[in-house]
Amino acid sequence: MEIHTNIPLKNFVTMRLGGNAxxxxxxxxxxxxxxIIDRAAAQNLPFYILGGGSNTIVHDEGFDGIVIRNRIMGQEILSETPSEVSIRVGAGEQWDEFVKKTVDMRLTGIEALSGIPGTVGAAPVQNIGAYGQEVAETIVSLDAYDTQSKTLVSLSNDDCRFSYRNSIFRDTEMVRYIITFVTFRLYKSAPQPPFYEAVQRYLDEHTITIYTPQVIRDAVLAIRTDKLPDPKLKPNNGSFFKNAIIEDWQLTDLRETYPDIPTYNMPDGRYKVPTGWLIEQAGFKGKLLHGIRVHDKNALVLINESATSFADLASARDEIAGKIRDTFRILIEQEPLEI
Incomplete structure (x- = not known):
C-alpha cells in the first residue's frame, strides 16, 4: 500500500475541479x-472514501487528510434458486461492469441502472436510481468496517435506512462505515411493464415488445447517451441536483400557476417534481453561468465548460437554486458530496 502526497484531486473527480489531497x-x-484507518487516527487525520469520483466535488482548498480509494474486488454467487440469485460483490468493482455481467446472466433487478459511473461500494451511499429502479430494491446486506467500534460488521437493508438518493452512509453515519462488499438479490424472471416513461417511449419507437434484461439495458444506454454527456469528454457529475420532493399543499398551490407541472407519486404521500423541469422553466437550460453550462438536453446536468475553481461551480449552483426558490418556493438539493 503506497501513500502519495499532495495529489491534485481534480484528476480523480469527474467535474475536474478542486484542490489537492x-x-x-x-x-x-x-x-x-x-x-490506513489506524494510521489516520494516530495522526489525527480526517479521511474520505473515494469511488469513481462522479458523485464528489472538491473545494478549492482541497482535503487536508487522506483520500482512500477503495479497490476491493471480487464477485461470488452465494446462493441460487430457480427464481433468484444472491451475489456478493467487492466495493471496488466498477458498477456498470457488474450490471453488464448480471445482464449477461439474464438476471433482472439492476438493468435500468446501466451506464451509471462509479463503483459498487458507492452505489448504496446515495442509493443510486434511474429509470424506475433503485439499488436499494436489490441490496440484501453489505459488509463494512466500522471505524468507531473498529470491527467488521454486516448491515441489513433496513440498517442502511435507504430513502430517495440517501442512506446512513451520506447522512447520520457519513464517516463511520467503510463498505467492503455488497450482497444483491437478483431475479431470473424477465423485466415486466409498466416501464419508466422514457424507457417505454424508446421501446415503442423501436417496436420492441419482447422484454429481456439486455433489451432494457440497451434502451437505457441509448437514452443516457443522448441525454447525458460523457464525463471523460465534458466534465460533469451526471445529475447535479436531486429531484424535488414536495407536499400536497405545495403541489396544489403550484398547479394554480403551472397546471402542467409534471409529478410522480411518492410512497409517503408526497410528490416528486423533476428538478430539470424546474430549471428549464426558470430559463437556465443551455445557459453558461460562471463557466458552468446547463446542459441543453438535460437541465439537471451541469457541465464544466470553462470554470477554473470550485467557487465558479458553487456560484452557478447557488444562482440556479436561488432562482428555483424564488420562482417556485422549492428548495433543491445537490446530489454530489463535497470535500
Whole structure:
C-alpha cells in the first residue's frame, strides 16, 4: 500500500475541479483498510472514501487528510434458486461492469441502472436510481468496517435506512462505515411493464415488445447517451441536483400557476417534481453561468465548460437554486458530496 502526497484531486473527480489531497492511497483488502484507518487516527487525520469520483466535488482548498480509494474486488454467487440469485460483490468493482455481467446472466433487478459511473461500494451511499429502479430494491446486506467500534460488521437493508438518493452512509453515519462488499438479490424472471416513461417511449419507437434484461439495458444506454454527456469528454457529475420532493399543499398551490407541472407519486404521500423541469422553466437550460453550462438536453446536468475553481461551480449552483426558490418556493438539493 503506497501513500502519495499532495495529489491534485481534480484528476480523480469527474467535474475536474478542486484542490489537492494531502495524502492519497488505494486499498485492496480489509487489512489495508484497517491499517490506513489506524494510521489516520494516530495522526489525527480526517479521511474520505473515494469511488469513481462522479458523485464528489472538491473545494478549492482541497482535503487536508487522506483520500482512500477503495479497490476491493471480487464477485461470488452465494446462493441460487430457480427464481433468484444472491451475489456478493467487492466495493471496488466498477458498477456498470457488474450490471453488464448480471445482464449477461439474464438476471433482472439492476438493468435500468446501466451506464451509471462509479463503483459498487458507492452505489448504496446515495442509493443510486434511474429509470424506475433503485439499488436499494436489490441490496440484501453489505459488509463494512466500522471505524468507531473498529470491527467488521454486516448491515441489513433496513440498517442502511435507504430513502430517495440517501442512506446512513451520506447522512447520520457519513464517516463511520467503510463498505467492503455488497450482497444483491437478483431475479431470473424477465423485466415486466409498466416501464419508466422514457424507457417505454424508446421501446415503442423501436417496436420492441419482447422484454429481456439486455433489451432494457440497451434502451437505457441509448437514452443516457443522448441525454447525458460523457464525463471523460465534458466534465460533469451526471445529475447535479436531486429531484424535488414536495407536499400536497405545495403541489396544489403550484398547479394554480403551472397546471402542467409534471409529478410522480411518492410512497409517503408526497410528490416528486423533476428538478430539470424546474430549471428549464426558470430559463437556465443551455445557459453558461460562471463557466458552468446547463446542459441543453438535460437541465439537471451541469457541465464544466470553462470554470477554473470550485467557487465558479458553487456560484452557478447557488444562482440556479436561488432562482428555483424564488420562482417556485422549492428548495433543491445537490446530489454530489463535497470535500
Amino acid at each position: 494531502r495524502f492519497m492511497t488505494d486499498v485492496r483488502s480489509i487489512d489495508e483498510i484497517i491499517a
